[in-house]
Amino acid sequence: MEQVGATSLVGTTIGAISRHIRENVLMPGDKLPSEAILSKELNVSRTVVREAFRSLAAMRIIELATGKRATVAQIDHGAMSLMIEHGVHTEQINIQQIYDVRRTIETRIVTLAAIRRSDAEATDILALAAAMRADVGEAAKLMEHDLAFHMALARASRNPVYVLIVGAFQGITRQTWPMGWKSRPTQASRDLMIATHLDIARAVVASDPQQAAASMSLHFDESVRALLTAGMS
Amino acid sequence: MEQVGATSLVGTTIGAISRHIRENVLMPGDKLPSEAILSKELNVSRTVVREAFRSLAAMRIIELATGKRATVAQIDHGAMSLMIEHGVHTEQINIQQIYDVRRTIETRIVTLAAIRRSDAEATDILALAAAMRADVGEAAKLMEHDLAFHMALARASRNPVYVLIVGAFQGITRQTWPMGWKSRPTQASRDLMIATHLDIARAVVASDPQQAAASMSLHFDESVRALLTAGMS
DNA sequence: TAGGTGAAACCTGTCTGACAGGTTTGGGGG
DNA sequence: CCCCCAAACCTGTCAGACAGGTTTCACCTA
Numbered sequence: 001m002e003q004v005g006a007t008s009l010v011g012t013t014i015g016a017i018s019r020h021i022r023e024n025v026l027m028p029g030d031k032l033p034s035e036a037i038l039s040k041e042l043n044v045s046r047t048v049v050r051e052a053f054r055s056l057a058a059m060r061i062i063e064l065a066t067g068k069r070a071t072v073a074q075i076d077h078g079a080m081s082l083m084i085e086h087g088v089h090t091e092q093i094n095i096q097q098i099y100d101v102r103r104t105i106e107t108r109i110v111t112l113a114a115i116r117r118s119d120a121e122a123t124d125i126l127a128l129a130a131a132m133r134a135d136v137g138e139a140a141k142l143m144e145h146d147l148a149f150h151m152a153l154a155r156a157s158r159n160p161v162y163v164l165i166v167g168a169f170q171g172i173t174r175q176t177w178p179m180g181w182k183s184r185p186t187q188a189s190r191d192l193m194i195a196t197h198l199d200i201a202r203a204v205v206a207s208d209p210q211q212a213a214a215s216m217s218l219h220f221d222e223s224v225r226a227l228l229t230a231g232m233s
Numbered sequence: 234m235e236q237v238g239a240t241s242l243v244g245t246t247i248g249a250i251s252r253h254i255r256e257n258v259l260m261p262g263d264k265l266p267s268e269a270i271l272s273k274e275l276n277v278s279r280t281v282v283r284e285a286f287r288s289l290a291a292m293r294i295i296e297l298a299t300g301k302r303a304t305v306a307q308i309d310h311g312a313m314s315l316m317i318e319h320g321v322h323t324e325q326i327n328i329q330q331i332y333d334v335r336r337t338i339e340t341r342i343v344t345l346a347a348i349r350r351s352d353a354e355a356t357d358i359l360a361l362a363a364a365m366r367a368d369v370g371e372a373a374k375l376m377e378h379d380l381a382f383h384m385a386l387a388r389a390s391r392n393p394v395y396v397l398i399v400g401a402f403q404g405i406t407r408q409t410w411p412m413g414w415k416s417r418p419t420q421a422s423r424d425l426m427i428a429t430h431l432d433i434a435r436a437v438v439a440s441d442p443q444q445a446a447a448s449m450s451l452h453f454d455e456s457v458r459a460l461l462t463a464g465m466s
Numbered sequence: 467t468a469g470g471t472g473a474a475a476c477c478t479g480t481c482t483g484a485c486a487g488g489t490t491t492g493g494g495g496g
Numbered sequence: 497c498c499c500c501c502a503a504a505c506c507t508g509t510c511a512g513a514c515a516g517g518t519t520t521c522a523c524c525t526a
Contacts, residue, residue, distance in 0.1 A: 008299075010479085045480060065507085090305065160330065242509070
């Protein structure tokens with residue numbers, strides 16, 4: 001973990017801080033030494049320690065806050081989201097490729113969610129699908145419900161890695177979702193999309209993994225078709 | 234993309250640089266303005282620009298090098314690898330959860346690889362499986378062949394997002410692989426593992442997606458069993 | 467004229483010292 | 497025993513400096 005760009009002082013400092021976290025078995029929320037102490041211990045200037053901190057903070061490995069000491073961070077998809085957006089904007093990734101990954105991942109997610117979801121999660125998921133139907137007239141709200149729906153499913157799968165991956169696609173999805181929506185101009189096509197989400201939610205509530213996976217598959221069939229209609233080839 | 238911690242100067246500077254990349258449609262390899270120019274344009278000190286650069290470099294959105302100007306970076310899994318390792322070390326993620334994701338992802342990958350692989354990729358994949366058999370006595374080499382094998386499959390899927398995700402698990406896999414290997418002490422169990430890889434490779438070479446997916450599934454069945462035997466519960 | 471070469475200009479990496487705020491802590495007073 | 501406040505601590509940002517690494521371009525050579 002500490003061999004990253006070990007040629008520069010900042011690189012070795014990043015390594016030293018990572019090692020410090022691992023060797024002292026620091027858990028999320030635990031405090032790291034102050035910049036001054038680290039710079040003294042590692043024999044580098046505070047500038048170098050600060051740049052190392054910034055790097056680790058960018059990867060959400062630590063968390064910074066003014067006045068407070070740096071702390072070990074909880075896993076978070078923010079950084080991954082930015083990386084994916086960058087990949088799409090620089091034409092290294094296209095939207096269909098993301099949809100293929102999402103379909104693969106999310107089909108597995110609903111299968112697990114249908115098996116593992118708590119009652120509270122089931123209620124939550126159904127409520128989000130219902131909220132989509134209620135806000136069908138307001139695209140912005142609808143989109144947020146949609147995103148929250150998929151995140152809720154990921155959480156219900158009880159596997160944080162799925163949460164991470166679904167979260168990683170949220171940033172770019174927020175930018176492309178409206179395109180998909182515009183390609184569903186008729187009431188019927190819009191109702192269909194909402195109905196599909198309700199189907200997924202009901203299957204998860206009914207603890208029916210097969211049905212849940214089938215509905216999710218249908219959802220992606222429909223979404224990819226909408227995207228292609230919108231001219232995203 | 235630019236709302237990240239927009240409260241601090243560094244945060245807004247990160248946003249400004251991201252926007253600059255997008256608005257000028259910079260592609261990987263393209264140069265960014267120098268620190269001096271940016272600090273003048275954005276009315277912040279060079280310190281702030283440097284910390285912003287470090288953040289973006291940590292996410293592999295830009296690339297830094299002494300003497301040269303910063304450039305837009307190619308997508309790379311290094312940062313994700315570190316994030317996953319951090320998640321595991323801080324007990325936010327466990328190995329089985331990673332294996333569930335890998336199984337899901339890699340089953341899809343071989344399906345695509347069997348369909349889309351070029352002849353060169355097919356040769357490469359088969360060669361890596363053969364190299365595993367040849368180096369069965371040297372764990373370190375064997376592990377690297379194994380990792381390279383899975384990466385080669387991901388590339389053959391022709392979807393960079395799969396490459397990214399498989400790559401993201403490499404760091405932690407390197408740390409846990411020896412455990413799985415130790416739990417296969419007999420010649421028979423080791424031969425089985427190698428044979429499974431060869432099965433996958435042959436199915437991809439034969440352009441048989443069903444068989445490839447089935448073999449990959451078997452591979453993960455076997456790996457998870459080995460991991461559980463090793464006491465990773 | 468084509469090509470090479472070297473100095474100047476440019477650029478990043480690191481250090482030092484300084485100061486404005488935000489946060490934590492410990493002691494003293496009620 | 498609790499509360500409050502000042503001191504100590506800590507991070508965010510700035511300016512200036514200097515050691516190298518890189519690029520550029522004019523000039524000289526063949």
